[in-house]
Amino acid sequence: xxxxxxxxxxGCTARESTPELLKSTLAVAEALDIELVLLDEAxxxxxxxxxDFDDFLSLVLNARNICxxxxxxxxxxxxxxxxxxxxxLTKERLDNDEELKNKVNEKLREVGLEYKGTxxxxxxxxxxxxxxxxxxxxxxxxxxxxxxxxxxxxxxHNIRPSELQMHNNGGENPYNPTSIDELIKxxxxxxxxxxxxxKCCGFHVELQAPNTANxxxxxxxxxxxxxxxxxxxxxxxxxxxxxxxxxxxxSKAAGREVHIPIFHLPQMIGLALGIEPEKLGxxxxxxxxxxxx
Amino acid sequence: xxxxxxxxxxxxxxxxxAETDYLPHYDEIxxxxxxxxxxxxxxxxxxxxxxGTLSYRRSCRHGICGSCAIKVNGKPVLSxxxxxxxxxxxxxxxxxxxxxxKKRAYKDFVIDKSNFWEKYxxxxxxxxxxIDEHPESENIIPxxxxxxxxxxxxxxxxxxxxxxxxxxxxxxxxxxxxxxxKAYRFTADVRDNAKKERLEIVxxxxxxxxxxxxxxxxxxxxxxxxxxxxxxxxxxNQIFEEGVAKNNVAVRHAVGFKHSIKKHGILDEGExxxxxxxxxxxxxxxxxxxxxxxxxxxxxxxxxxxxKNLDEVKKLIKSxxxxxx
Numbered sequence: 001x002x003x004x005x006x007x008x009x010x011g012c013t014a015r016e017s018t019p020e021l022l023k024s025t026l027a028v029a030e031a032l033d034i035e036l037v038l039l040d041e042a043x044x045x046x047x048x049x050x051x052d053f054d055d056f057l058s059l060v061l062n063a064r065n066i067c068x069x070x071x072x073x074x075x076x077x078x079x080x081x082x083x084x085x086x087x088x089l090t091k092e093r094l095d096n097d098e099e100l101k102n103k104v105n106e107k108l109r110e111v112g113l114e115y116k117g118t119x120x121x122x123x124x125x126x127x128x129x130x131x132x133x134x135x136x137x138x139x140x141x142x143x144x145x146x147x148x149x150x151x152x153x154x155x156x157h158n159i160r161p162s163e164l165q166m167h168n169n170g171g172e173n174p175y176n177p178t179s180i181d182e183l184i185k186x187x188x189x190x191x192x193x194x195x196x197x198x199k200c201c202g203f204h205v206e207l208q209a210p211n212t213a214n215x216x217x218x219x220x221x222x223x224x225x226x227x228x229x230x231x232x233x234x235x236x237x238x239x240x241x242x243x244x245x246x247x248x249x250x251s252k253a254a255g256r257e258v259h260i261p262i263f264h265l266p267q268m269i270g271l272a273l274g275i276e277p278e279k280l281g282x283x284x285x286x287x288x289x290x291x292x293x
Numbered sequence: 294x295x296x297x298x299x300x301x302x303x304x305x306x307x308x309x310x311a312e313t314d315y316l317p318h319y320d321e322i323x324x325x326x327x328x329x330x331x332x333x334x335x336x337x338x339x340x341x342x343x344x345g346t347l348s349y350r351r352s353c354r355h356g357i358c359g360s361c362a363i364k365v366n367g368k369p370v371l372s373x374x375x376x377x378x379x380x381x382x383x384x385x386x387x388x389x390x391x392x393x394x395k396k397r398a399y400k401d402f403v404i405d406k407s408n409f410w411e412k413y414x415x416x417x418x419x420x421x422x423x424i425d426e427h428p429e430s431e432n433i434i435p436x437x438x439x440x441x442x443x444x445x446x447x448x449x450x451x452x453x454x455x456x457x458x459x460x461x462x463x464x465x466x467x468x469x470x471x472x473x474x475k476a477y478r479f480t481a482d483v484r485d486n487a488k489k490e491r492l493e494i495v496x497x498x499x500x501x502x503x504x505x506x507x508x509x510x511x512x513x514x515x516x517x518x519x520x521x522x523x524x525x526x527x528x529x530n531q532i533f534e535e536g537v538a539k540n541n542v543a544v545r546h547a548v549g550f551k552h553s554i555k556k557h558g559i560l561d562e563g564e565x566x567x568x569x570x571x572x573x574x575x576x577x578x579x580x581x582x583x584x585x586x587x588x589x590x591x592x593x594x595x596x597x598x599x600x601k602n603l604d605e606v607k608k609l610i611k612s613x614x615x616x617x618x
Contacts, residue, residue, distance in 0.1 A: 012559045012560040012562065013562070015559060015592075015598050016559075016560075016562050016590075016591075016592045016598075017562055017585060017590045017591065018590070019589060019590070040600065040601045041558075041600055041601040041602050041605075042558075042559075042600060043554050043558040043559060043600050043606055044550060044553065044554050044558070044559050044560040046550050046554075047550065047560070048507045049546060049547045049550055050547065050550040050551060050554075051526060052526060052529035052530065052547045053529070053530075053533060053547040053548050053550070053551065053616055053618065054533075054551065054614060054615055054616040055526070055530060055615075056613060056615045057551065057609075057610065057613050057614050057615065057616075060609055060613040061554065061606070061609065061610075061613075064605070064606075064609065107609060107612050107613045108609075110608065110609075110612060111605040111608055111609060113605075156507070156508040156509055156510075157507075157509070160508065160509035160510065160512065160513050161509045161512045161513060161520070162513060163512075163518075173383050174513050175366065175367060175368040175383055175384075175513075176366070176383050176384055195367065199459065199508075200459050200506050200508035200510070202459075202506050203506075204505075204506050204507045205460075205503075205504055205505070205506050207542050207543070207546050207566070207569050207570065208498055208503050208504065208541075208542050208543035208546065209460075209464070209498070209499075209503075209504045211463070211464075212460055212463050212464050212504060212506065213506075215463040216459055216463065216506070245581055245584065245585060245590075246581065248580070283588070283589075284588045284589050284590060285588065286584045286585060286588055286590070
C-alpha cells in the first residue's frame with residue numbers, strides 16, 4: 001500500500017473555535033504516516049443553513065471547494081460532519097444531474113474552475129477505518145486507553161441520510177453505528193453502549209431554539225453518564241462545541257449536574273498513539289479533562 | 294424448491310394497558326422465523342398462536358394504509374414491509390418491539406396519535422382554490438408544474454417521521470416532518486390559492502420550520518422514502534421567495550452565512566452570532582464567549598483568517614446569488 005494522501009477540507013471551526021481539532025488531526029495523520037494537503041482556498045460549506053436561503057449559491061460554493069481537491073487529483077477528507085453532509089450532498093446532486101452541473105460550471109468557469117466529479121469526499125474517520133484499517137491503527141498503539149469508558153457520539157451528518165453517506169462511510173448503519181466503538185476497542189479502551197450514540201445534539205438550533213438544543217444535549221450526556229462513561233468522543237466539531245462549551249446550560253435542562261469531558265476523535269486516537277496531550281490541544285477544552293496526566 | 298432459511302430469534306414485546314397498568318413491561322418469546330417473514334407476521338403469530346390479548350393496528354398489509362408502524366430496536370418500521378432478517382443484520386438475534394411512542398401507548402402497540410393529527414390538520418392539508426364546477430375546457434397543468442410537488446403526495450400518514458423527530462419529543466408546539474411535507478404538497482401546487490397563508494403558518498419560530506435540527510431522522514424513517522427534510526428546505530426557500538421571511542434571529546442566521554463568506558470565505562463565527570442575535574441579543578452569549586476566550590477558542594477580528602483566492606469567492610457570490618433579503 002502506498003502512502004495515503006488526501007486534500008483536507010478543514011471547515012471553519014477547526015480554524016477558529018476548535019483549534020484543537022486541527023492540531024490533533026495533523027498530529028495523528030503524521031503519526032499514522034498519512035499526508036494531508038490543506039485546502040486553504042476552501043470557503044464555509046454553509047453549515048446546513050445557507051441552502052435554506054439560497055440553494056444555488058450553496059451548490060456553487062461547495063462545488064468550488066471540491067474543485068480544489070480535484071485540481072490536486074486527491075480524494076477530499078472532511079473533519080466536520082456537517083461539512084461532510086454539505087459537500088457530499090453537493091457532489092451527489094451534481095453527479096446525477098447534468099443540467100444542474102452545467103449551470104454550476106457556467107458560474108465556476110467565470111473564475112477559471114470546473115467541477116468534474118473526480119474526487120471522493122469522505123470524513124477523516126472513515127478514511128482511517130476504510131483506507132488504513134482499524135488493525136493498522138491498533139499496531140501503532142503505544143499507550144492503550146486501558147480502564148477508560150468512552151461513549152462514542154457519532155453525530156447526525158456522518159450517518160444520515162444513509163442513502164447518501166453509505167458510499168462514504170463503509171455502509172455504517174444509522175440505527176446501530178459501530179465504527180467508533182470498534183476503534184475504541186482497538187485503542188484498548190472500553191466502549192460504552194448507550195441509546196443516544198446516534199442521536200442529535202441540537203447544535204443547529206442553538207440560537208433560535210436554545211431550549212430544544214439543551215434538552216437534546218442533556219438526553220445524550222445523561223444517558224452516557226448513566227452508562228458509566230468517563231468521556232464522550234465525537235468526530236464532529238459542532239457536536240463538540242455544543243457538548244463541551246454548553247454544559248452549564250445542559251445541566252439546567254437536565255435538572256442535574258452534567259460534567260463529562262468531550263473529546264474530538266483524533267484527540268482520543270492521538271492519546272493512544274502516545275502523542276502529548278498538549279499537542280492534541282486538550283488545554284483548549286471548556287470542560288476540563290480531569291483524568292489524563 | 295429450495296427451502297427458506299430459518300432462524301431462532303428472541304423477541305421482547307412491549308406490553309401496556311392504560312386501563313389497568315401503572316408501568317409497561319416486556320414479554321419475551323422465542324420464535325423460529327423464516328427468511329421471507331415480515332414484522333407483521335411475527336405480531337400476528339404471537340397474537341394468533343400465543344397470546345390473543347396482544348393489540349396492534351394493521352389493515353392493508355401492503356404498505357399503503359400506514360397503520361402498522363412500530364419501532365424495532367428504535368428503528369421506525371412499517372411492520373408489513375420490514376423483513377425480520379434485514380433487522381437481524383442490523384441488530385443481531387434479539388429484537389425489541391416497541392410502539393411508535395411509548396409515552397402515548399393505550400394498549401400495547403396502539404398509541405394515541407391525536408398529536409400527530411392535530412399538527413397535520415394545522416397546516417390546512419387540503420386544496421384551497423375557487424373551482425369552476427362547469428369549466429368550458431379542461432384545466433391543464435403542465436408536467437413541469439406538477440413535478441414541483443415531487444413525491445410529497447405519496448405520504449401515507451404512518452407517523453414514522455413524526456415519532457422519530459427529536460424536536461417533536463421536546464417541543465410540543467412543533468409541527469413535525471409529516472405536516473411540513475403536507476404543507477409543501479400544497480404550497481408547490483399551482484392550483485392552490487393559499488400558498489402565502491400556509492407559509493406564514495410554517496414560518497413561525499417554535500412550531501415552524503426554523504426549529505428543525507437537521508438531524509435527518511425523518512428521511513431515515515420514511516417508508517416511502519419521501520425525504521421530509523428536503524421538503525422542509527423547499528419551504529425555507531419559498532418563505533424567502535414569497536417575501537414571508539421575518540427579520541428574526543433564525544432568518545438572519547441563514548442569511549448571515551452569505552455575508553460572512555463574502556467577507557472572509559470561511560465563516561466569521563463571532564460575527565455570525567452578532568449578526569443573528571443583534572447587538573443587544575448577543576450579550577446573552579457573554580458567559581460562553583468568556584469561557585471560550587480563556588481557552589483560546591475565539592479568534593480576535595484582526596486575526597480572522599481568510600480563504601485564499603477570496604476575489605474568486607466574491608465574484609461567485611455576485612454572479613450566483615439567486616435570493617434577496
